[in-house]
Amino acid sequence: MSRLDMFIDRMVSQRACIDHAAALLADVAGPAFELGLGNGRTYHHMRKVLDPRDIYVFERAVAAHPDSTPPDDRLILGDVFETLPQALDRFGPTAVLIHADLGGHNRAKNDVFARSISPYVQPLLAPGGLMVSSDQMYFDGFEELPLPEHAVPGRCFIYRAP
Numbered sequence: 211m212s213r214l215d216m217f218i219d220r221m222v223s224q225r226a227c228i229d230h231a232a233a234l235l236a237d238v239a240g241p242a243f244e245l246g247l248g249n250g251r252t253y254h255h256m257r258k259v260l261d262p263r264d265i266y267v268f269e270r271a272v273a274a275h276p277d278s279t280p281p282d283d284r285l286i287l288g289d290v291f292e293t294l295p296q297a298l299d300r301f302g303p304t305a306v307l308i309h310a311d312l313g314g315h316n317r318a319k320n321d322v323f324a325r326s327i328s329p330y331v332q333p334l335l336a337p338g339g340l341m342v343s344s345d346q347m348y349f350d351g352f353e354e355l356p357l358p359e360h361a362v363p364g365r366c367f368i369y370r371a372p
């Protein structure tokens with residue numbers, strides 16, 4: 211597979227999984243979290259499909275397109291290993307959707323990162339809350355959901371909290 215093929219698979223899968231999660235959560239109140247703003251493409255899409263739900267964005271350093279930069283009161287700046295525990299104190303287990311795209315091009319490194327960040331993400335999800343991730347996560351007792359149409363297996367994962 212070329213890098214272009216992999217990039218396209220990731221984009222198509224992110225959109226399909228975010229759309230699917232938004233539909234599943236249509237009648238469920240609660241905030242959503244975006245982990246890793248990057249260019250802001252997925253955040254921009256989440257705003258479209260989750261509006262008017264609050265979306266809090268976790269990012270180390272903002273470098274997004276201006277259209278895709280969250281307002282200051284929805285931006286949580288810093289390393290997620292520090293800001294996620296702070297978010298647990300602030301929000302408790304209330305997030306109904308967490309989307310994460312924190313990795314880079316190295317899948318082995320992404321897997322190590324996903325393994326270490328999973329215990330920081332798990333307690334933030336509300337009962338029945340969904341996690342959409344570009345990397346396999348390592349949760350205890352969460353159900354991995356089947357992927358929606360158009361999502362490419364291995365390029366996106368959906369988990370549901372008990």
Ligand code: SAM
Binds near residue numbers: 250268
């Ligand atoms: N989904 C985004 C989009 O559609 O544009 C792309 C996200 S980009 C692949 C990953 C982002 O995660 C980068 O902006 C990086 O700064 C952020 N990131 C990676 N590790 C982080 C960490 N430990 N704490 C906070 N942000 C982190």
